[in-house]
Amino acid sequence: MGLNALGIEYGTYVLVGAIFMLLVTGLPLAWVTGLVALVFTYGWFGEMALPLVTSRIFGFITEYSLVAIPMFVFMAALLDRSGIARDLFNGMRILAGRLPGGVAVQTLIVATLMAAMSGVIGGEIVLLGILALPHMLRLGYDRNLSIGVVCAGGSLGTMMPPSIVLIIYGLVAGVSIADLFVAAVTPALLLLGAYIAYVLFRCLRNPDMGPPMSAEERAQETVLGALRALFQPFLIILVVLGSIYGGVASVTEAAALGVSAVLVLSLLRRELNLRMLQDSLVHTLETCGMIIWIGIAAAVLVGVYNLMGGNRFVSSAILGLDAAPVVIILVMMLILIVLGMFLDWIGIALLTLPIFVPIVRQLGYDPIWFGILFAVNMQVSYLTPPFGPAAFYLKSVAPRDITLGQIYQSLLPFIVLQIMVLALLLFFPQLSIWML
Numbered sequence: 365m366g367l368n369a370l371g372i373e374y375g376t377y378v379l380v381g382a383i384f385m386l387l388v389t390g391l392p393l394a395w396v397t398g399l400v401a402l403v404f405t406y407g408w409f410g411e412m413a414l415p416l417v418t419s420r421i422f423g424f425i426t427e428y429s430l431v432a433i434p435m436f437v438f439m440a441a442l443l444d445r446s447g448i449a450r451d452l453f454n455g456m457r458i459l460a461g462r463l464p465g466g467v468a469v470q471t472l473i474v475a476t477l478m479a480a481m482s483g484v485i486g487g488e489i490v491l492l493g494i495l496a497l498p499h500m501l502r503l504g505y506d507r508n509l510s511i512g513v514v515c516a517g518g519s520l521g522t523m524m525p526p527s528i529v530l531i532i533y534g535l536v537a538g539v540s541i542a543d544l545f546v547a548a549v550t551p552a553l554l555l556l557g558a559y560i561a562y563v564l565f566r567c568l569r570n571p572d573m574g575p576p577m578s579a580e581e582r583a584q585e586t587v588l589g590a591l592r593a594l595f596q597p598f599l600i601i602l603v604v605l606g607s608i609y610g611g612v613a614s615v616t617e618a619a620a621l622g623v624s625a626v627l628v629l630s631l632l633r634r635e636l637n638l639r640m641l642q643d644s645l646v647h648t649l650e651t652c653g654m655i656i657w658i659g660i661a662a663a664v665l666v667g668v669y670n671l672m673g674g675n676r677f678v679s680s681a682i683l684g685l686d687a688a689p690v691v692i693i694l695v696m697m698l699i700l701i702v703l704g705m706f707l708d709w710i711g712i713a714l715l716t717l718p719i720f721v722p723i724v725r726q727l728g729y730d731p732i733w734f735g736i737l738f739a740v741n742m743q744v745s746y747l748t749p750p751f752g753p754a755a756f757y758l759k760s761v762a763p764r765d766i767t768l769g770q771i772y773q774s775l776l777p778f779i780v781l782q783i784m785v786l787a788l789l790l791f792f793p794q795l796s797i798w799m800l
Contacts, residue, residue, distance in 0.1 A: 367407035372677045379404060379669065384706070393711045394654070398661035405668045416671070417664050424663040425656065428616065432531055432541075434652045435619030440482035441644035442626045444491055446635045448596050449478055453495045455593025457577075465567030465574030467503060468513045471496040472559050475517030476552070479524035480601045481622070489518030489754055493761040501763075506573040508774040509566060511766065515747060515754040516559055516778035522709070522743040523552040526604055526615065526622075529709060529742050533735045536717040540732075541615045542608055547732050547796045551740060551789055558781045600625050655710055662714030670718070678719050679726070689727040693734070693790065696720055697741055704745025708753075712742070729793075736796040740786045747775045747782070 367375060379400060386396040405413050443449050456470045456477075463469070471492060478488050492514045500510040522529045525545035534541035567574035604622040607613040613621060630636040669675070682692055703712045717738070724734045746754045755771040762771070789796055 367404060368409075368672075372673045375404075375408070375672060376669075376674060376677060379674075387706065392657075393708055394657035394661045396661075397658070397665045397711065397715070401661060401665035401668050404672070405664075408668070408672055413671075416667065420664045420667040421660050424659055427535055430535065430656075430659075432526075432616040432619040433528055433655060434648055435616070435623050436482055436526055436528060436531075437651045438644060438648040439619065439622045439626050440487050441647040442623070442630060442640070443478070443482055443600075444487045445640045445644060446626070446630045447633060448600070448626070448629060449481075449491055450495060451593040452477060452597040453492075455590045455597075457590070463564075464571040464576055465509075465563045466576055467496075467500055468505065468509060468563045468567070468574055469560050471500070471513050472517040472556060472563070475514075476520050476524055476556050477597060477601065479521040479527070479552075480605060481597060482521070482526070488521055489515060489757040490761050492518050493758045497758075497762060500574075503577065504572070504575050506566075507766070508770070509563065509573055511758065511762075511771055511774035512778045513559070513563065515758055515771070515775055516781075518757070519743050519746040519754050520552060520555060522746060523548055523555060523736075523739050525549065525552075526608070526619065527739060529713070529739050530735060531615065532710065532713050533717065533738055536713060537721045537731050537735060539735065543732050544735050545605075545608060545615070546799050547736055548739060550799065551736050551785065551796050554788070554795065555740070555743070555782065555785050558785055559778065562777060562781060596629050600629070658708065658710045659714055662711060666715060666718045675719050675722070679723050682723055683726065689729070690790070692727060693724070693729065693737070696723075697737065697786065697790065700738065700741045701744060701748070704742065704751070705748050706751055708751075709742040709745055712745070713738070730797055733789075733793045733797050737786065737789055740782065740789060744779060744782045744786065747779050 367378070370378060382400050382403075383396055386399065387393065402414075402417065405417060409416075453471075453474050456474050457467075474496070475488060475492060478491070482488075497510055497514050500513070501507065521527060525548055527545075527548065530544040530548055531541055533539075534544050563574065600622060603625045604618050607618045607621055608615060627636065630640070682695065685692055685695070687695075700712060700716065703716070707715075721731055721734065724731055746752065749755070749772045752772065752775070755768055755775065758771055759766070759768055
């Protein structure tokens, strides 16, 4: 008796249960989803259906939009190993001035600009953990506030174009990635504004939480020096985002232009060498290998599940709810938040979006708007325990006396802010799509 004897409802429960049971064993997500996909393909349809697996793999890896991902990852790796990002942080120090919490605000702005240069998240948190966190702690900043600023600011890469999260969403949902980038700017700045408002509120009420820089340190900063340090980072942003928004280049071409700009600037700065190139390329291969293998396994699993009738089952179950369409979207958001506690955003995107996006379209909503909601949701998942990768990235470079528990505790106010912005975008869609 094959697995098809279970029927689609119980088959769905077994499939989801098998994934979570295997994840508990510590197996990588790509292995888990790939194994479950193969078992269900053979068990549900028989051995004659196994060639369908290869067709799903071919369809995924031949997507042209995927080319942009290694380019942006490579650009981020080069930036991490060059002095450009460090110059950006040092150049923005003039903003700190006499303002309580000014260095934290500066860190958030730098995080946004770094996100606009590469759209990659993990390396940004590590870099801020090396540059900004020790600086704030040395100035006497509240430890929890400093940790939260680094992790929340570093996670803005999920939203700020050229976000890889948005590239994957556009690929899976079949919508314009350039339109997603345009729509994401306002919500990203809204999140930045919420973080800055929170920091200023806390530090103005209690200046001891974020004391201003000393007169000696402020005296070392000049406007001309800051402008000189900011020129190269802003040039990279102009090359990448300017070429996209100006209609000069596609997202993939803009990614290649960004890599070229970083390589030329690193060469002019005499920082480009064989070791830097080798380390950046190895990092790119490791990161993209993970993304591609998860993508392949998820594409096969979703394809098999749809052939089983799973998409119709989930669609009818969700649309069968006796509730307003906005409540159905809210249910999807809750599902994504729960999944974000346990799964990587890439797996969540490739497993859920092929099912959710057609439902969103059927409800009459704009898939671009839903993509922005998804990106904010994935930013929540970056901070939410027990998975919360932002905490692990920071822990790898934070002082030894900072524990994971303390990091997660520090993230709670910022998670609340993210959920508030998510709710705002959910009930006021024009905030994200007004520029389209």
